[in-house]
Amino acid sequence: MDPFDSTETLGYDKSEKGAENIATRLPWARFSSWLECVCVVTFDLELGQAIELVYPHDVKLTEKEKTSICYLSFPDSYSGCLGDTQFSFRVRQSVGQKGSWFREEDAYNRDAPGTLQREQAHYYGYVYFRQVKDGSVKRGYFQKSLVLVSRLPYVNLFQSLLKLIAPEYFEKLEPCLEAVCNEIDQWPAPAPGQTLNLPVMGVVMQVRIPSKHDKPGGSPLKQTQKENLLPAPLVLSTVHELDLFKCFQSVLIHIQMLWELMLLGEPLVVMAPSPTVSSETVLALVSSISPLRYCCDHRPYFTIHDSEFKEYTSKTQAPPNVILGVTNPFFIKTFQHWPHVLRLGEPKMSGDLPKQVKVKKLAKLKSLDTKPGVYTAYKTFLHKDKALIKRLLKGIQRKRPSEVQSAILRRHLLELTQSFIIPLERYLASLMPLQKSVTPWKTPPQIRPFSQEEFMATLDHAGPQLTSVLKGDWIGLYRRFFRSPNFDGWYRLRQREMTQKLECLHLEVICEADLLEWIKDKSEVEIVDLVLKLREKLMKARRQQLPLKDDVLEKLERYIQTVIGSLPEDLQAVLRRH
């Protein structure tokens, strides 16, 4: 079915369906389910970087947010970026700024994978920067960025969109932006599990929004060959995935270490030769522990102008659990005290192979011309997978396409993360009360608390050795993981899901119970109490959009009405009024 269902009809016969009334829709409602706004950032001789244009015009950004967007939308030192450059950044939303109108319980977040949740307190910025010689400008250069600001981590979708629209924008200016924003306002909202057609500037992009019910590692979307002679839609294979192999080509032999650093949420700085490399590497690292959500702050591109610069670089405190991507050589001094620094050079080939960086002592991180390398004292808990590295390097010699190499790498990382997380999931499931202990007349039993020792005891017979051949200190890795923000985030999320699951089970048994039989010998007070409690449950279930079977809520509603009907009339009136 075409997701443009409101505008899709079949056949020449008169359609029964009335026109969807675009006029009654809130202006920009659909647009805002994808983007907060689109900004144009320019270099003003007097002001420096400045926002030239924001779309929609009435979008509310604080001064602080505007300043951040301005600075982060230009490469730190842009001498090296002649031509067009694409990169991404992430900023914290100002305190006191209105939250998104999407609640935590919104349907998108309920069904989207943990790694693709809509951000609550951060924005992503997707940048297309153009710098070309231009004699008509005083500085001799045309320098401008088109920036998409969004809460969605859809780097591939938005960077592909920019590739389409930015060159047109630089030529045709504001009307082009106006057109694009209006077209995006006609897009269907992102719905997990659906393949959407997204028309923009005469092209239809087609992309599938992943769902949390997808089989991990399953192939995303098989292209059905159909007779598409004229305008084949622009099919994007993914909204969010990057070319992992390209991103990691100079650190392939350290992939195990990088995965562990990400899993543990260790403070890590990526120093890269360009914002493109910096942002892609950071986003690739963050995605390397998928389907686990990386719960720490991450900044694909971070500059001294960032509002968190002081907070994050303070030497009086231990470095925070964040990953920062930077390009300014000045940062070498700033981050000298950080435990892990990955310095990347321009990608080079040594013979057939991309040159691999070496592990180096932190003490060597001094001068501005510090060599590429992983500067750390970290020792991995698990041994590296030599077979994987051999396979990838062989792939390079055989000129295996980058997408295939990326798929191999992604599968490896996924299996590694799964092996690590499955024992935790299994143990967590054992903390749920038994289904038979959920009865209609009592509040459901508690979920048992997580006990690290109890969990460790399960590892002997149900540990990661069941699914992974990697040897090493898995126990040590788990212990360290328990202290990381990623464990905390994972546990909270699961706990919320389990509580909701329990609530669902409870509502379902209530629906199957014979309420009228039960209230027969109860006093009015008890019955009124029952009505109030049921109503509260109903409201909560609606608010949280609990994943209930279809008719449960309606059934409950009817029950409540029947129970009220059994009461004396004066009480009925009171209860119906409230």
Added chain:
Amino acid sequence: MALRELKVCLLGDTGVGKSSIVWRFVEDSFDPNINPTIGASFMTKTVQYQNELHKFLIWDTAGQERFRALAPMYYRGSAAAIIVYDITKEESFQTLKNWVKELRQHGPPNIVVAIAGNKCDLSDAREVTEKDAKDYADSIHAIFVETSAKNAININEVFIEISQRIPAVDSGRRGREGFQTAPAAVGDPPHLLLMTTPRVSPETTRRPSNIQPE
């Protein structure tokens, strides 16, 4: 049944009724107070044409002058363009001629051009005669119809004629010049022959000669 996606764009002066034509075609509705289009609207409609399904991907462009420069993005890769003028505004017919010129110079080489003289329900205020328009259309080998989005006159016909002119997939069986070698009427599905929408004048009902009128 084979499905073909056909990109179609609507071009023409502001206020001539491009969006109304699309709404009539896709939703069979009409709103006299429709807002001016910003940029472009996109809609789809799938219809059966002989043994194929034609899915029209319709790009309804803005007629306002400030969006003029964006047009190439929408006619790029189009199988057909419907250029619309308002029969009560001579000026909009002149604009149409400029669009034809632009398409000839920069549009896709085999683009099917359809000319729609809209608002034919307002014949009292007519400024462009049907004959002039028809002669012009013939001179550039374009499809021509007078339409009324308001009264649902000839809207489907425009798209049917476009379907007829789109080169067939199997080029060995049918010619590439849709107009001259359009398929024989006997093979046409009944819906093509049973169109019930009223027509303004006999002139506009004229079909390619080898298609029998109902």
